[in-house]
Amino acid sequence: MKRCVIGIDTGGTFTDAAIVFDDGTMVIDKSLTTPEDFSLGVFDSIEKAAEQLGFGLSDLMAATDAIKIGTTVGTNALITRNGASVGIITTKGFEDTTLIMRAIGRVAGLSEMEIKNQSQAKKPEPLVPRDKIVGVSERIDFRGKVVIPMNEQEALEGIRLLVEKGVDAIAINFLWGFVNDSHERKVEELIRDVYPEKKILVSRASSTCPVVREYARTNTVVIDAFIGRTTKRYLQQLSDKFRENGYRKELLVMQAHGGVAAVDQVIPVSTINSGPCGGVIGSKFIADQVGHNNVVSTDMGGTSFDVSVISDGKWRNMREPLASRFHISWPFLDIQTVGAGGGTIAWVEQATGGLRVGPQSAGSHPGPVCYGLGGQDPTVTDANLMLGMLNPEYFLGGRIGLDAAGARKALENKIAAQLGMDVYEAAAGIHRIVNNRMADLVRKQIVLTGHSPEEFIIYCFGGAGPSHAVGYARELQVKKVYVFPMSAVFSSFGIASSDIVQTLQVSYKYDLPVDPEVLNTAIGKIEEKLLNNMLRQEIPVEKVLFRRTFFMRYRRQLNELAVTVPTMQYVSDDIRSIMAEFNLHYETVYGKGSAYKEAGMELISIQVDAVCQEAKPVLETKSLADSEPRKAAFKKTREVYFPESGEFIPTNIFDYHKLLPGNMVEGPAVIETKNTTVVLPPASNGEIDVLSNILITVD
Helix, strand or coil, X not given: CCCEEEEEEECCCEEEEEEEECCCCEEEEEEECCCCCHHHHHHHHHHHHHHHXXXXXXXXXXXXXXXXXXXXXXXXXXXXXXXXXXXXXXXXXXXXXXXXXXXXXXXXXXXXXXXXXXXXXXXXXXXXXXXXXXXXXXXXXXXXXXXXXXXXXXXXHHHHHHHHXXXXXXXXXXXXXXXXXXXXXXXXXXXXXXXXXXXXXEEEHHHHCCXXXXXXXXXXXXXXXXXXXXXXXXXXXXXXXXXXXXXXXXXXXXXXXXXXXXXXXXXXXXXXXXXXXXXXXXXXXXXXXXXXXXXXXXXXXXXXXXXXXXXXXXXCXXXXXXXXXXXXXXXXXXXXXXXXXXXEEEEEECCCCEEEEEEEECCCCCCCHHHCCCCCCCEHHHHHHHCCCCCCCCEHHHCECCCHHHHHHHHHHHXXXXXXXXHHHHHHXXXXXXXXXXXXXXXXXXXXXXXXXXXXXXXXXXXXXXXXXXXXXXXXXXXXXXXXCCHHHHHHHHXXXXXXXXXEEEEXXXXXXXXXXXXXXXXXXXXXXXXXXXXXXXXXXXXXXXXXXXXXXXXXXXXXXXXXXXXXXXXXXXXXXXXXXXXXXXXXXXXXXXXXXXXXEEEEEEEEEEXXXXXXXXXXXXXXXXXXXXXXXXXXXXXXXXXXXXXEEEEEEEEHHHCCCCCEEECCEEEEXXXXXXXXXXXXXXXXXXXXXXXXXXX
């Protein structure tokens, strides 16, 4: 029997499954996400995919080598504020760190529109109120020397106070605890000794994120404590359900830094926004296969539009990403998001009379009006249906019939009537606005790499993406767009192809060039800790590889740049080569002549990834056919309204599953798959390549 790997991505609207077999065949499917119990959507998507194979769930589990899952449980708990009651223990005098935030805290995570509206530009409600934050007398200096021993009596009184206030999780972060963790470890011991029966969840900064900058570091352990119990409970229950159905291996969970880990090795904060990482991993895998060096991966699902850039063959990490408007110190893949998905709600701003799209989403429940599940607000999907881009009888392969009359009524009453235009003009306006928002985000991300958009190829995925890809590609003057056979569930495909990864980031302040032996010793300690974690997952030593990233800056600068460095025992010449690479990278990002070597250079933090490379999918290659599509692939002609034309145009509709490699489809056209719809406006065309990708050329 063929062996397979299953990748699952639980999104805000749909839960996607990709079953990848060892001979290159693949089965994909999706189901509505079930926020009341995420596992229902997970198993429903797998069972629907198994039905295509004629398998029962137990038969599929018996053939499965690995199940890898991206989860939104932690993200959802954070957004809805449905987590633990958390207390903070910190250095006396720094109790207000999370409340003061930073100057940017008032606007961090807000859209440009929200930032302009000063009544909305407010700090987020803190996860931990002031009366649950305790300061303890202690001080360690930046070298790790104990200046003031910790007052254990204060620590005990603080622990008792927090427990009396009902906390069931405690975050510990002392000012320089990441350099010397003795005080933080002692507080954790006191909690265990005094309240062993309460099983208080403890998140200690020196263990979770031993890096500089106390504000983001405190947020990290607070969020880890806040979502910890919910995340761990869900993942364990899900793991048990798979075992009950015949799966006998460890469930592997996607993490935000771009790798999976066994359930008992997952740090809860690492699962925040981890699902979209699958799209980046899948994009890197495809780019390596087909030889693309500069790629922008664009994922338009039901709730959001996620963008990541692969520049010069490498993806990027964020130094201090945002989690629900709070900066944290955890390595995330650099994925930027706006509220621009199929379920994004369109509305008219009463103060200005202007048409707005998002960031609010209808999600999976009630979803767009056309789903017929109780949604009342018009969305991007409703607009696309009104424009004729979507087939109401073939949405999700016909599993969901779309209510065109309901969509029309919502668009007429809530948009068109208020703007004094007909329903088609309103729908076209929604389509254009969301395309422009997506193009703006892509442009911003590409510019940060020192490149321009026309140097890139767009990889388009997500269920809603192929209906809009040509629109935002034109805005960017990008000429080539790829849509894949698994685009509708591309993040789950990427998760299926991901490696097992353990990551640790540690701060050291070294003036460069540093003594190589000092650097080698520091890195050796990090790698030893990561190796022990991998061994606990029963991964053989010989299968573990290490990747290193240095965070470097010129002296007296505040921000660092990440530089990928070779894994080796360094000598002086290697250090100088790394410094030269930083100079080159700096000028690539900020412009020729911007480097300031005379200021000197500093190494601030080191990130090491321990990687066990997993077997990668084999992409099925087919022979080229004639350029003309077979008659069987042509379904019919229907009227489609293209915003750039401002009118309905007779448009050929094709069945993707009957197109062959070599077939050329000229726009205007629509290519329908069971899980997504590819729209080719006038002056664009799509060609099916030997991997069954649709290569769209944009004029």
